[in-house]
Structures are given as structure tokens and as C-alpha cells.
Amino acid sequence: MDNTAPAAASQSPPASTPSGEPVPDPRAVRRAAWAGLIGTALEQYDFVIYGTASALIFSELFFPNVSASVGILASFSTYAVGFAARPLGGLFFSRYGDRLGRKWVLVATLLLMGGSTLAIGLLPTYGQVGLLAPVLLLICRMGQGFGAGAEQSGAASLLTETAARGRRGRLSSLVMTGAALGTALGAVAWILAQRLSDDALMSWGWRLVFGSSLVVTVVAMVIRRKLNESPVFQELKEKRERPASPVKEVLTVGRRPMLLVLFMNWGISTQSYTYQVFMASYLVTTVGVDKKFVPEVLLLGAVCGGIAALGFGTLSDRFGRKPVYTTILSALVLLPVPTFVALNSGSKTAITVAIVIGFILACQGAVGVQMSFFPELFGNRYRYAGVTLGREFSSVIGGGVAPLVCTALVTAFSGSWIPVAVYMTLITTVSLVATRMAPETRDRDLNLPYDATDPGAARARQEGTVPGDRLEKVGD
Numbered sequence: 001m002d003n004t005a006p007a008a009a010s011q012s013p014p015a016s017t018p019s020g021e022p023v024p025d026p027r028a029v030r031r032a033a034w035a036g037l038i039g040t041a042l043e044q045y046d047f048v049i050y051g052t053a054s055a056l057i058f059s060e061l062f063f064p065n066v067s068a069s070v071g072i073l074a075s076f077s078t079y080a081v082g083f084a085a086r087p088l089g090g091l092f093f094s095r096y097g098d099r100l101g102r103k104w105v106l107v108a109t110l111l112l113m114g115g116s117t118l119a120i121g122l123l124p125t126y127g128q129v130g131l132l133a134p135v136l137l138l139i140c141r142m143g144q145g146f147g148a149g150a151e152q153s154g155a156a157s158l159l160t161e162t163a164a165r166g167r168r169g170r171l172s173s174l175v176m177t178g179a180a181l182g183t184a185l186g187a188v189a190w191i192l193a194q195r196l197s198d199d200a201l202m203s204w205g206w207r208l209v210f211g212s213s214l215v216v217t218v219v220a221m222v223i224r225r226k227l228n229e230s231p232v233f234q235e236l237k238e239k240r241e242r243p244a245s246p247v248k249e250v251l252t253v254g255r256r257p258m259l260l261v262l263f264m265n266w267g268i269s270t271q272s273y274t275y276q277v278f279m280a281s282y283l284v285t286t287v288g289v290d291k292k293f294v295p296e297v298l299l300l301g302a303v304c305g306g307i308a309a310l311g312f313g314t315l316s317d318r319f320g321r322k323p324v325y326t327t328i329l330s331a332l333v334l335l336p337v338p339t340f341v342a343l344n345s346g347s348k349t350a351i352t353v354a355i356v357i358g359f360i361l362a363c364q365g366a367v368g369v370q371m372s373f374f375p376e377l378f379g380n381r382y383r384y385a386g387v388t389l390g391r392e393f394s395s396v397i398g399g400g401v402a403p404l405v406c407t408a409l410v411t412a413f414s415g416s417w418i419p420v421a422v423y424m425t426l427i428t429t430v431s432l433v434a435t436r437m438a439p440e441t442r443d444r445d446l447n448l449p450y451d452a453t454d455p456g457a458a459r460a461r462q463e464g465t466v467p468g469d470r471l472e473k474v475g476d
Contacts, residue, residue: 031223032162033171036155037178038220039110043151044182045189045216046117046144047082048298049209051277051403052190054078056284056291057206061125062134078138082145083400089149090392094247094385105384106154107224112147114217116140121210152179152371153388160375161232161383165443166317168376173313173368180306180364183276185216187299194292232380232446246385254386256453257377260438261390264325265374267431268366269398271332271424275301275358278403278420279343283351286415287343297352301359308360309368321373322440328366329432335361336421344417376441379449398427 063074089112093105120140126133155175163171189209196205250258280298283289316324335357342354370391378386409419441452 029162029164029171032159033174035106035220035224036159036172036175037181038216038223039106040152040155040175040178041182041185042110042213042216042220043113043148044179045186046113046182046213047148048183048186048276049117049189049213050082050120050141050144051273052186052280052295052298053206053209054277054281054403056190056280056294057202058137061127061202061206062137064126074134077404078134078141080400080404081138082141082148083396085142085145086149086395086400087389087392089146090153090388091149091247092146093150093154094250094388095245103158103224105150106158107221109147109149109151109154110217110220110224113144113151114213114220116143116147117210117213118217119143121207121213149392150384150388153374153391154384156371157375157384157387160372161446168372169313169316169321169369169442170310171313172371172375173309175371176309176313176364176368177306179367180302180309180359182216183302183305183359183363184299187295187302190295191292191299194295232383235447236380246382247389249382250386250389254378254382254451257451258386258390260377260434260453261374261387262394263434264431264438265370265391265394266398266434267329267332267424267428268362268370269395269400270402270427271335271358271362272367273399273402274406274420274424275355275363278406279355279358281403281407282410282417283343286410286417287346287351289346289348289351293348297355300352301356301363304356305359305364309364311368312365313368313372316369316372316442320440320442321369321376322435322438325366325369325373326432326435328361328369329428329435332361332366332428333425333432336424340417340421373438373441376444376446377438377452379451380447381449383446 058078059074062078089109093109096105096108117140120137123136123140124133152175155178156172159172159175160168189212193201193205193209276298280294283294284291312324312328339354339358342350345351374387374391375383405423406420409423410417413419439452444452
């Protein structure tokens with residue numbers, strides 16, 4: 001029924017609130033919500049099945065001629081390469097997200113991520129082609145990361161710009177509900193795969209896990225074909241105010257909010273992928289839990305995290321982005337030590353509670369708030385590029401290296417978890433300090449060309465000299 005009369009709807013002026021602000025089209029909001037949710041589910045599904053495979057089986061399949069600890073380090077190194085490729089993808093796609101539109105980029109990144117994951121399932125192993133196998137794995141992993149580099153930021157920008165004021169936090173947080181869905185689907189895929197015999201899992205079962213991403217890709221593509229551009233981008237296009245070089249403008253005009261995003265996300269990204277990837281390996285290799293228990297606890301964590309993302313997003317609409325985000329970060333500064341105490345107890349109940357709390361706060365809850373908080377920090381001309389560059393560069397120094405750093409610390413300190421807990425706490429403290437420096441952005445006008453961090457923005461607007469008027473324009 002979404003195809004009933006889009007052309008006719010565009011002929012008449014949109015409805016407005018008493019303040020003159022256009023009322024969002026409910027159909028466009030629903031499509032944006034589903035597009036963001038399903039697309040991010042694919043991204044997270046790809047990363048979760050890869051991260052779980054890195055922790056459980058890739059050391060045997062692609063790095064068999066080294067010790068177990070070195071094999072895991074090698075597996076996590078290829079995992080980190082995907083994060084290194086994310087800012088490169090962000091740089092590439094950001095140029096088009098702010099010039100050609102959000103929809104175009106979201107379709108392109110979807111195909112690249114899905115295709116790369118499917119290709120991993122078709123790769124030969126080390127036992128079949130030798131060193132060529134890890135090289136091909138590395139290339140596919142880079143394709144995953146390159147596509148993921150603009151996925152969440154694009155979905156967050158689109159949803160934030162499409163939703164009505166007072167509902168942006170809740171609707172944008174659906175992106176992270178999608179991420180939780182992807183984590184849950186990835187956990188289910190591994191739970192099913194581990195029901196196979198060890199021989200079947202290591203020969204063809206793991207390939208089915210990666211091949212299954214094709215289903216999620218097709219579903220997401222069907223939804224995104226009907227996606228509308230955001231009202232903010234449409235207005236920029238009509239006024240011919242799209243930037244000629246969004247990345248250049250971010251680096252020259254929007255550095256402050258971009259750096260805030262980078263440091264505000266650093267600790268969250270570090271803790272998120274420590275819980276999702278490193279702790280899976282730690283539980284198996286150090287604590288000694290059954291491998292089959294890991295996907296089960298990740299599944300429960302993802303379900304609870306998805307609910308938490310929506311809850312924290314809704315709370316940020318009521319109490320503000322900054323207070324809610326600050327509260328989450330404050331809890332995460334204190335969380336690492338009790339988490340590792342629970343993990344090393346060996347109790348499945350204690351382990352489950354610790355992992356679930358990590359998912360609720362770091363993996364989905366905090367990022368659910370980011371989905372509206374970060375886009376609202378930027379002006380309308382380079383919002384996509386600013387959010388993407390800040391988040392993806394922080395992902396490299398955060399989540400990308402976190403499993404590798406944590407594994408190296410445990411190895412270097414003879415199995416002690418204390419250096420890992422200190423590492424997690426220190427980096428999260430940096431994010432907490434950065435958040436205290438950020439402005440509140442709830443209900444900000446997203447059509448404004450200047451950033452929320454611009455101290456002279458309100459005065460300049462009153463005087464009729466809006467910051468950003470000096471920026472270049474691009475026509476059709």
C-alpha cells in the first residue's frame with residue numbers, strides 16, 4: 001500500500017505544525033525506520049558471525065600452523081583490518097551521502113557488506129591453498145569494513161532528519177535495535193551450526209553461516225528500494241545548497257563536533273566489541289566454558305540490548321541526550337572490574353548477568369542514544385560526513401583494536417584480566433570527559449547550517465549572519 005499515490009502527495013504542500021515546521025510523512029518515517037533497522041541488522045550480523053568465527057574456529061581454518069594464542073591473535077588481526085577499512089569507506093561514501101543523498105549510499109553499502117560476507121563463506125581454507133587463504137580472508141574482511149563505514153551513520157542521519165521533534169531519540173534508536181537483531185541472528189546461526197558434528201562444522205557448516213547473510217541482504221534491499229530521502233536533504237537539494245566537498249567542510253568548519261563524536265564514541269566502541277568479541281574468546285580459552293554456551297549468552301545479551309536501545313533513546317527524548325549518555329558512560333567506567341570477577345567465577349548465571357549488562361549499556365544502549373545525539377551536533381550541509389568520520393575513526397582506535405589489545409594484554413600479563421579492565425576504564429573515562437564538553441542537542445532544528453557546538457551560532461542567527469554562509473554550494 002506504500003505505492004498508492006506518492007506522486008500526488010508530492011504535488012501538494014506538506015502539512016505543518018502551528019510553528020510552521022513540516023509534519024513528517026508517516027509512511028516515510030516507517031520506511032526509514034525499517035530501512036535503518038534491517039540494514040544495520042545485516043551489518044551487525046556480518047560482524048558478529050565474523051567475530052564469533054574469529055574467536056572459535058578461524059585460527060584452525062586459516063592459521064593452523066601456529067600456537068593457539070598466536071592463532072587467535074592472527075584471527076583478531078584480520079578482524080581489526082575490517083575496522084581499519086571503515087574510515088576509508090566512510091571517507092568515500094560520505095562525499096556522496098551529503099551530495100547525492102542518504103538512500104543511494106545505504107543501497108551501495110548494503111550490497112558491498114552482503115557480498116563480502118557471502119564471499120567469505122566461499123573461501124578456500126589454509127589446508128586447501130596455503131597462505132592464499134588468509135590473504136583472501138583479509139580482502140573480504142576489508143570489503144565488509146569498507147561497506148560498513150557509512151552504514152550506521154547513514155541510517156542515523158536519515159532517521160534523525162525524518163522523525164518529528166520529540167521522537168528523534170526513540171525512532172533513531174531503532175538503528176541499534178536493528179544491530180541487536182543482527183547480533184541475535186548471528187548468535188542463532190552459530191547455535192544451529194554448533195549442533196553439527198565438529199567435522200561437519202569445520203568442513204561446510206561454517207560456510208552456511210556466512211552464506212546465510214544473503215537472506216538478510218535480499219530482505220534489506222527490498223525495503224530500501226522504496227526508501228525516501230530525508231526532508232532535510234530534499235530541502236538542501238531544492239535550494240542547491242548541497243556541499244561540493246562535505247569531507248573538506250567537516251575538516252575546515254566542523255572539526256569540533258567531529259572530534260567530540262570521535263572521543264565520545266571511543267570508549268563505547270572499545271567496550272562494545274570487548275564484550276561482543278574478546279569475551280567470547282576469553283570465556284573459552286581462559287575461563288574454560290563450553291563453546292556452545294557463548295552464542296547462547298550473546299543471544300540473550302542482544303535481545304536485552306535491543307530493548308535497552310529503544311528505552312534509552314526514548315529517555316533521551318524526555319530528559320535530554322547529554323544526561324542519559326553521561327549516566328551510561330559513568331556506569332561503564334565502573335563496570336569492567338565486576339564484569340571480570342563474574343566471568344572468572346565460572347558461574348553461568350554470573351557470566352550471563354555480566355554479559356547482558358555489558359550489552360545493555362555498551363553494545364546497544366549507549367549507541368542507541370548516539371543515533372540522534374551525534375547527527376544533531378552537526379549542521380545540515382555535512383551531517384552525514386561529520387557523523388561518519390567521527391564514529392568510524394573512533395571505531396578503528398576503539399572496537400577495531402580492542403579484541404587484539406585485550407588478547408595481547410592477557411598474554412603479556414600471564415592471563416591476568418586486570419590490565420584489560422584498566423584499559424577499558426581509562427578509555428571510557430576519556431569518552432565521559434568529552435561528553436561533559438558537548439552541548440545538549442535535543443529538539444535542535446536540523447535545517448540549520450551551523451553546528452550545535454558553534455558558540456556564536458545563536459547570536460549570528462539573530463544578526464542575520466548565519467555561520468556557514470561562506471561555504472561553497474553545488475548545483476544539480
